[in-house]
Amino acid sequence: MTRRITWTLLVLTSVLLVLAVVPLAVSLTAREHVAYRDSQRAATRVIAAAAEEHLSDKKPPTVMRQELDAAARAGDCAAVYDAAGRLVASTPCTAAQGEEAEELVEAVLAGHEPEPPELEGSLLAAEPAGEVRRPTGAVVLARSAGPLDARTMAIWGWSATVGVAGLAASALLSVRLARWVSRPLSTLDASARRLGEGALDARAEVGAGPPEVRRLAATFNTMAARTEALVHGHRAVIADVSHQLRTPLTALRLRVDVLAAEAEGDTAAELGAAQEEIARLSRLVDGLLAVARAEQATPRPTAVRVDEVIAERVAAWSPVAEEHGVRLAAASEGPALSIALGAGHLEQILDNLIANAVEASDAGGSITLGHGTVRGMARVFVRDDGPGMNDEAKAVASRRFGNPEARGTGLGLAIVHRLVTVNGGTARLEDTPGGGLTVVLDLPLWPEDGHGWNEA
The missing domain is CATH 3.30.565.10 (Histidine kinase-like ATPase, C-terminal domain)
Structure with a gap:
């Protein structure tokens, strides 16, 4: 019973933990991904605003260069393209250049909002410089996916830790609960088995377990006590009957034997018949006592x-x-x-x-x-x-x-x-x-x- 209760509670807890922890971890991971993307797009817009001043207003590229240097110091790679899709300026790294970046620039310059691709180890983002429908250029920013992956791993790690801790706590509580319920039942079962095997003094423990089990144990003890009293009472009656019947029968048989030894003729025949009846009565008494003992038997196999x-x-x-x-x-x-x-x-x-x-x-x-x-x-x-x-x-x-x-x-x-x-x-x-x-x-x-x- 202990094992069944424990496994049942563990399975139930596991299902509840999976239904609660996994969706939460998925939700937190999605929110973290969105926040990371929003931060990347905000950094791209800052560079796009500085590039617009240079591309449309013909201002010196000083501010644009400063923003590109700031992006480089932050670990990002950025590239600025003009309205014709030609590279104007970029950070020292070239992760924001290449076929994927050119496809993003082409889509942005056409007035679309493309879904930024996720390259191996990095994320790309593209923003127009100027108006969305008539941009004067485009900015592509590539940011490493390492921090996002680290945060995702942290979320799943904490979720797994919470799940394992919850499962361990559930296992501990399940075992304690199962033992609390099953131990007094096992004791009651052992006592019932001992009573059935003939140990009339067998009693169950009544101070442990749920109230229902304690009441059951108390009821069993009452039943066992009454059974013991009845059996002992019947045994005493059998012993008394055996003594009270056998003693006068033995005395009667001895007297008839004495009379039969001295009798002759018809008297001897009658006394012989009386001896047979007394012998039959003795066998009958012995048989009845044997049946009574068998009915009261509580054997230990x-x-x-x-x-x-x-x-x-x-x-x-x-x-x-x-x-x-x-x-x-x-x-x-x-x-x-x-x-x-x-x-x-x-x-x-x-x-x-x-x-x-x-x-x-x-x-x-x-x-x-x-x-x-x-x-x-x-x-x-x-x-x-x-x-x-x-x-x-x-x-x-x-x-x-x-x-x-x-x-x-x-x-x-x-x-x-x-x-x-x-x-x-x-x-x-x-x-x-x-x-x-x-x-x-x-x-x-x-x-x-x-x-x-x-x-x-």
């Missing part, structure tokens, strides 16, 4: 090797799968992938999916785990050849108790969905070719340079 976790979970669950007569295996190894996931979340996700698949598969079935990459995301799948699900069951499978036909608690896919989505991924259910269910997870890849997640 870490680099997780997918191939290693899959190999570990296959090794851990293979004995359980063998007891059910199910073959559990990993697909042919793809490239080693690292994903950005909360610590332990991939293990918990795979445990729930494998448990569901084992429960759903019949003896002789198979379960396959694999991974790959699709469109910049890591893809993990768990495929079984069990009975599968119809479209209605798939639509509600991620809800608590969404599948009424589930053999377990019906909470496994709900836990998976919460853990996947809280880590920025997606989960969906597909039919396995030939029958069965495939759970497809798309999870964010860990940046190759190792930056971008735990920077805060």
